[in-house]
Amino acid sequence: ITNVIQVPSKSHYSLVQWKADGKMAVWLQVPISLSRCAAAAATHGFTFHHAKSDHSMLALWLGEGESRLPGFATHQVGVAGAVLDESTGKVLVVQDKNKTKNAWKFPGGLSDPGENIGSTAVREVFEETGVRSKFRSLLSIRQQHRHPGAFDMSDMYLICRLSPLTYDINFCPHECLRCEWLSVSELAETSSTTPITARVARLLLYGLEHGFDKIDLTMEELPAVYSGMLYQLYHRQLPAKS
Amino acid sequence: ITNVIQVPSKSHYSLVQWKADGKMAVWLQVPISLSRCAAAAATHGFTFHHAKSDHSMLALWLGEGESRLPGFATHQVGVAGAVLDESTGKVLVVQDKNKTKNAWKFPGGLSDPGENIGSTAVREVFEETGVRSKFRSLLSIRQQHRHPGAFDMSDMYLICRLSPLTYDINFCPHECLRCEWLSVSELAETSSTTPITARVARLLLYGLEHGFDKIDLTMEELPAVYSGMLYQLYHRQLPAKS
Missing domain, CATH: 3.40.630.30 (Gcn5-related N-acetyltransferase (GNAT))
Incomplete structure (x- = not known):
């Protein structure tokens, strides 16, 4: 314009x-x-x-026809972290306080303004469970419109794969009812979870058995042309250029 | 709260x-x-x-300490469509009007409120190039903060793979300087493109040679628990459950 x-x-x-x-x-x-x-x-x-x-x-x-001015931000971004202990095949799950159904899910929450996807996952996992972790990859993206928790705007919910740096659970009693290291195969089969958590558990199980390159979107930082600031790019990893 | x-x-x-x-x-x-x-x-x-x-x-x-009220939407969502003709190995690219560098890129633009990722890609491709297409998969996600075009908020930019339904180009002269079907291998090597476009061209080339299941995030619609509305979930496709 x-x-x-x-x-x-x-x-x-x-x-x-x-x-x-x-x-x-x-x-x-x-x-x-x-x-x-x-x-x-x-x-x-x-x-x-x-x-x-x-x-x-x-x-x-003031122009002809409908406004062509760009709109303001339309999406909130939420991120959950699936902290997977590859040596035991267990993943860190929580049950939210104040929910009717006691479903296991991955700890997570809304991104702060300017916060990278992986940083939100690591921060929320620590705040909810006391476990320190490291970002490995992006696994899944969900888009949902007219979200009741988003002031009728849209919600983008991303699930990351994290590796544990510590293992002792010290969960936040304000947010969580329970917190456990649960076997991924059990999480993939249990009825005490949400459809999206079960789906990601199946992805993790597949990654454990066949290699995480089969399920991961890896992240790379590249410089933005106009600002020199870094942006984060996620996609399936390609073999090194020959 | x-x-x-x-x-x-x-x-x-x-x-x-x-x-x-x-x-x-x-x-x-x-x-x-x-x-x-x-x-x-x-x-x-x-x-x-x-x-x-x-x-x-x-x-x-009114509570103790810092506000724990959830913030408002933080991200605008932009989507580009890589329309790939698998029979010729050519992909639809445009050069923006009013840009200093004549770089080839995939047509795209901002999502309208409530619009799904794939719908934005298909709509923007048609508006810019006149080509009709069909959503196939999500290929790549970029996150960028303090984006100048986003009123200092964050930008989530997604690139989709689309299949052409029509082939004749009738590009929008207000938005585009040029529009062509370009060989993916040429796009992967040319200097007349952006780093992210070149990267996606390499992904497409890999998909053409080794199968698109190696690069695609496929989409599935699932019902939201509380509203009954559908949400869209994207991840690497898993083999059918045995």
Whole structure:
């Protein structure tokens, strides 16, 4: 989108003039203490684009047809960690407190802003179970829309494979009812689990028997072209280039 | 989080009383036309949690320590489609208009709210190139934080493998400078592409030579427990259960 202008909240402006000048859209950032300006802008057709902590951002589309302004973030990201002890074939599972069904699942939770997938898995596993672990791979991705826990937005839920660095369980009594190292083959067959956990247990079992390269998406960090910051890329590992 | 209360914007309320009652948090939904209430609430410590179109949502944490309220959506989701013609080994690529470097890449764009990954890929490919296609698998996931095009939020970028249903190119002149069916082996080697596109070209080449089960994450739809709505689950395909 070209011809987008940004307006300080107190400036005098002319929507008619901007439209005549061929401007496509107007953005209006409003500090929370001046929120009455948001109501005033709404009478001119502005709507909320998003809001963060101490300010809101409004937008008005001036171009032809429907707005082509990009939307704001649509997904929350949750990550669970399947900590697998390869020497015993056991995996770390928890039962949530305050749930009706006592289902075994992998510890996990929502990513903090700016947190990498693997870091969320390692952090949540430690917070819930007291077990330290290391990221190995991404195993599975679930997408779900109009998620009740996501303020009616979408949810992306990723399950990672982790390796244990410590083994002693010291689970969080606020979050967990039980926490155990459970045999992967048992987890793949039990009815006391969720469909997605059982599925990942079958993946882990297959990996134990046939090699983890059959189930893993490995991660690599590459530099972003424009910012120089690193991004994380996940896909099936390819054999080394000949 | 238990003990969360929701307040109509005009009701009289007592934060002191609620805190004494052990309430953990207060949510305040404010219509855009009454935004002056957001400024008033801010003087009591409320901050914006999020805003959508015609209303904002504010929150105030009353509990001990840092807020444990879940945050709002943190990621935008973008999807690209690698439409691979298996009979010719060619893949559909575009060059973006208005970019300095003329790099070949896969057509794609941001997901609309509530849109599945595969649907975004198929829609964006059609809008940019005029080619109809069918979702086959998920190939790669990239996570990037503080993304300039995402209002400083995070970006999740997924690349799908698609099969062509039509072959004639009729590309969008507003978005694309060029559009071609290019040999995958050429795309894997050329310098006129992005690192991530070259990587996916190598994946596709490997799939063509050794079978797509070696590179694909296949998708399955499962019913969500609480809502009955379907969710999409992606992982390496397992052999059929014996």
